[in-house]
Amino acid sequence: MIPGTSLFVKALKEEGVTTLFGYPGGYAIDIFDELYKQDDIEVILPRHEQALIHAADGYARSTGKTGVCLVTSGPGATNLVTGIATANYDSVPLVCFTGQVPTHLIGNDAFQEVDIIGITRSICKYGVTVRNREDLGRIIKEAFYIARTGKPGPVVVDLPKDVMLALGSTAYPKEVNIRSYKPNLKVHSGQLKKALDMLKSAKEPIFLAGGGVTIARANKEFTELAELTKVPVITTIMGRGAIPTNHPLFIGNIGMHGSYAANQAVSECDLLFSIGTRFNDRITGMLVEFAPKAKIIHIDIDSAAISKNVVVDVPIVADAKQAVEQMLKDAASCNTEVWLSRIQNWKQEHPLSMAANKGITPQKIIEKINTLFPKAIVVTDVGQHQMWTTQYLKMDEGKQLLTSGGLGTMGYGFPAAMGASIGNPNTPVICISGDGGFQMNIQEMATAVGQELPLILCVFNNSVLGMVRQWQTLFYDKRYASTCLRSRKSCSKTCKKPGENCPPYSPDFLKLAESYGAYGIRIEREEDIEASFLYALENKKAPTILEFMIDSEEIVLPMVQGGKPLSNMILEC
Numbered sequence: 137m138i139p140g141t142s143l144f145v146k147a148l149k150e151e152g153v154t155t156l157f158g159y160p161g162g163y164a165i166d167i168f169d170e171l172y173k174q175d176d177i178e179v180i181l182p183r184h185e186q187a188l189i190h191a192a193d194g195y196a197r198s199t200g201k202t203g204v205c206l207v208t209s210g211p212g213a214t215n216l217v218t219g220i221a222t223a224n225y226d227s228v229p230l231v232c233f234t235g236q237v238p239t240h241l242i243g244n245d246a247f248q249e250v251d252i253i254g255i256t257r258s259i260c261k262y263g264v265t266v267r268n269r270e271d272l273g274r275i276i277k278e279a280f281y282i283a284r285t286g287k288p289g290p291v292v293v294d295l296p297k298d299v300m301l302a303l304g305s306t307a308y309p310k311e312v313n314i315r316s317y318k319p320n321l322k323v324h325s326g327q328l329k330k331a332l333d334m335l336k337s338a339k340e341p342i343f344l345a346g347g348g349v350t351i352a353r354a355n356k357e358f359t360e361l362a363e364l365t366k367v368p369v370i371t372t373i374m375g376r377g378a379i380p381t382n383h384p385l386f387i388g389n390i391g392m393h394g395s396y397a398a399n400q401a402v403s404e405c406d407l408l409f410s411i412g413t414r415f416n417d418r419i420t421g422m423l424v425e426f427a428p429k430a431k432i433i434h435i436d437i438d439s440a441a442i443s444k445n446v447v448v449d450v451p452i453v454a455d456a457k458q459a460v461e462q463m464l465k466d467a468a469s470c471n472t473e474v475w476l477s478r479i480q481n482w483k484q485e486h487p488l489s490m491a492a493n494k495g496i497t498p499q500k501i502i503e504k505i506n507t508l509f510p511k512a513i514v515v516t517d518v519g520q521h522q523m524w525t526t527q528y529l530k531m532d533e534g535k536q537l538l539t540s541g542g543l544g545t546m547g548y549g550f551p552a553a554m555g556a557s558i559g560n561p562n563t564p565v566i567c568i569s570g571d572g573g574f575q576m577n578i579q580e581m582a583t584a585v586g587q588e589l590p591l592i593l594c595v596f597n598n599s600v601l602g603m604v605r606q607w608q609t610l611f612y613d614k615r616y617a618s619t620c621l622r623s624r625k626s627c628s629k630t631c632k633k634p635g636e637n638c639p640p641y642s643p644d645f646l647k648l649a650e651s652y653g654a655y656g657i658r659i660e661r662e663e664d665i666e667a668s669f670l671y672a673l674e675n676k677k678a679p680t681i682l683e684f685m686i687d688s689e690e691i692v693l694p695m696v697q698g699g700k701p702l703s704n705m706i707l708e709c
Contacts, residue, residue, distance in 0.1 A: 140272050140300035141170040143308065144233075147276040148177060150308050153204050155558060157192040159185050161208020163235030163248065163297050168206070180558060180587065183579040185212050187551035189219025190577070193228050194552030197538045198513050199559040200353065202284050203228070208235040210248030213294075214255065218545060220290045221259040225542025226374065227351055229288040231279045232260075238298040239267060253294055261289030262317075266296065269304040281312040286319030287438040288351060320437065323454040323462050331409065331433045331450050336468055338407035338431075340475045341367050344390065347374030347541065348412015348436060354457035355533075358411070359383065361460050366472045368479055370398040372413050373522075374541040377531035387479055388488065391419035392696050393523040396486035399694070399702040401479055402427050411435045412456045415445040416542065417698070425701030435459045486694070486707060488527050496662045498524040498596060501684055504665045505566060506530045512564040513538065513556045517549030517573030520602035523692040525568050547576030550593065554580060557589045564592065564673075571597040572621060575643070581652035584679045591679035592672045595645060598686040599634050606691045610709065633688050649681045656681040 138146075144167055148156070157180045160168045171179050182188040185207050192203030203223075207213055213234040223230050237246040242265075253263040262282045266275050279291045335341055349358050359379045362369050369379045370390045379386050388395030390402055402408065408430040413419070415434075420426040426446060434448040435456065442451040452459065490499040502525060505514070511534035516522040518540055531537060538556060540548040553567035574595050584591055596602075601619040608616050614632060622638045623631075649656030655675050659668045659682060672680035694705040 137303040138306050139303055140269055140295075141166050143273055143304065143306065144276070144295075144300065145170050145174060145177070146306070147273060147308050148204065151202070151280045153177060153202075155180065155195060156204045156206055157182060157188045157195070157555070158206035159188055159208070159212060161212045161235060161248070163237060164206060164208040164212070164295075166297065166300055167233075167235070167295070180583070182551060182554070182583045184577065185215030186218055186547065187577040187580045187583070189216045189230070189232065190222070190545075190548050190551035191555035191558070192230055193219060193223050193548075194515060194538055194555030195559040196228050196230060196555075197226075197552070198536060198556035201559070202280060203230045203555070205230065205232040207233070208248070209237060209252075210250050212248075213252040214250055217256060217259070218543075220256050220292065222540050222543045222545045222548060223290040224259050224261065226347060226540065227288045228290065229283040230290040231283050232290060232292045234292060234294050236265065236294045236296040239296045240298070242296065253292060256292050260292050261287075263292035263294070265294035266299050269299050269302040272299065272304070273308045277309045278312055278314055282314075282317060320439070320453050321455075323459050324452060325462070327450060327452045328459065328462055329466065331452060332463060332467055334407060334431060334433065334450065335365065335367065335409060336470060338470065340405045341407040341409060341470060341472065342401055342405040342430075343367050343369045344371070344402070344408055344410040344413060345369060345375040345378035346372045346411065346413025348456045349375055349378040349460075352412070352455055352457040354460050355379070357457060357460045357464060361463055361467060364464065365467050365470050366476075367409070367470055368401065368472065368476060370394075370401060372416075372419050372541070373526040373539065375413065376526055376529075376537055377535065380532040381530050382532065387483070389526055390702070392421070392698070393527065393692050393694065394419070394696075394702070395483070395488050395527070396694055396705060396707065397479055397482035399696065399705060400482050402430075403701070403703040405430045407431050407433070409433045411459070412437075414441045414542075417445070420446060421696050421700055421702040421704075425703070490690070496660065496665065496684060496686070498686060498690065499528050500662055501594065501596070501665055502528040502568075504669060508666065508669050509564055509566065510534050512536075512566055513553075513560060515539070515549050515553040515556055515565065515567045517567070517569035518544045518546045519570040519573055520606065520690070520692050521568050521570050521596040523603075527692075546573040548573075550574060551577050551580050553591055553593070554584055554587070554589060557591055558587065565589075566592045566594060568594045568596065570602060571595055571599065571645075572601045578648070581649065581654055581679070585653045588677045589679055590676050592669065593679055593681045595681060595683045596686045597641075597645070597683050598688040598690065599638075599642070600688045602688070602690070603692070605688070609691065610695070610706070611697065645681050645683045649679075654679045654681065656683065658683045658685065660685045
């Protein structure tokens with residue numbers, strides 16, 4: 137007989153967990169005490185639970201393992217909510233353990249009691265409160281199985297204090313058998329043959345690769361399929377890297393900030409063969425005008441995602457890698473020479489580029505990353521910098537891109553980069569953030585310094601909330617409501633951009649880095665970009681903030697206004 141805390145640790149070891157992101161509290165203290173006795177499970181202590189779950193998320197995305205969180209009840213648990221939703225949208229396998237008041241106090245408004253399972257029911261794959269000690273092992277086993285099988289996602293396991301202290305069996309299950317959960321493990325060969333026949337007869341086909349391709353680690357096989365069939369490829373931002381971005385068959389990203397050629401190709405194609413994407417509104421634009429000439433094939437591991445947003449002609453429920461591997465056996469080359477030539481003309485007519493006469497630009501910074509870092513994990517926060525990164529970052533086998541695509545969570549980038557660095561200690565990890573998003577979890581400088589992480593933290597500082605400001609510029613007659621990060625109470629509302637009376641920095645990121653024991657450098661000239669990265673690479677035991685001063689007038693183009701068709705692109709302003 138052993139207490140629940142001991143079985144908990146045993147379960148983690150059986151599941152291969154070596155890293156846990158945790159923040160202690162009264163109703164989790166006994167579990168942390170048990171973990172304290174272990175040498176083979178490293179407990180990482182971020183400074184805020186929201187950052188903690190983003191770190192676990194970055195660890196999971198970059199390693200392919202399941203991320204594990206442990207927090208206390210009440211506010212500790214509710215601080216996970218944004219991270220749970222982020223992971224849920226992007227299909228990231230997480231198991232989140234939350235402390236809970238003793239079972240006899242549940243429902244009594246006890247100190248630090250919340251119904252975290254009820255709160256997270258709509259944003260996690262599965263959630264359960266363990267009511268009996270004898271169920272503990274089975275529930276933990278099921279939690280890991282559910283999180284990483286089928287469509288991956290976050291699972292919440294709520295652990296009342298008395299259950300964790302109660303004595304019970306030492307047994308931890310070897311297998312799982314859940315009657316109501318049977319993830320699809322086979323590819324329907326008939327549907328796949330039908331899809332390949334349609335592909336072969338199409339005149340202007342397109343592959344659309346989403347995040348499901350990268351989650352399934354099917355990039356290599358998918359590239360082989362594109363080469364075999366000679367079908368051009370567009371990607372969502374979550375699917376970027378499904379095929380190398382320098383590949384001649386790669387067209388670009390689709391959607392609100394997709395390339396002209398990619399959006400035009402979707403609008404003109406006669407067959408759209410999509411794999412692993414949910415057809416989010418950011419990539420479809422006006423639904424009734426989306427791919428108006430095309431038959432649509434949709435492969436997705438989640439049956440609920442098929443025909444949810446876009447009605448498809450051939451639905452196929454399958455894991456992306458299994459489906460692509462099966463197609464490689466039967467696919468044939470398509471006659472796409474004329475179609476490819478037409479797409480190439482669109483790329484030449486409207487290439488992705490920023491004005492070259494403005495000195496330091498986001499494009500120049502990202503292109504320097506392309507040349508200096510052939511192998512790296514690049515993590516973004518959310519905003520204009522995220523879109524520029526997905527436009528200009530070159531992706532091949534040496535690169536990984538982590539970003540909050542579905543929920544668009546500001547504050548995600550920095551802690552997710554921490555998790556990626558902890559999980560990949562021998563790979564350079566670069567976080568690209570705006571000055572707004574970086575401040576949302578800036579307290580994690582303490583964690584990064586404590587963990588001796590050589591993170592390169594690129595802050596694109598334009599002194600404003602750039603993406604919202606861009607919308608205000610284009611669609612709100614330049615009424616910049618609440619988007620200036622240097623504003624003071626005495627400021628005029630008619631102010632259009634930071635002036636001579638504004639504070640030069642808010643905050644001073646270099647002093648901030650120094651205060652935490654990190655490094656920092658401010659870059660204001662194009663010729664200093666490369667030297668700044670080389671400086672950061674010298675700092676092997678602490679993070680370095682590279683603060684790039686960006687013009688607040690920079691905007692992301694092309695752009696499709698929300699609700700407009702993809703063919704209606706804003707190309708200049």
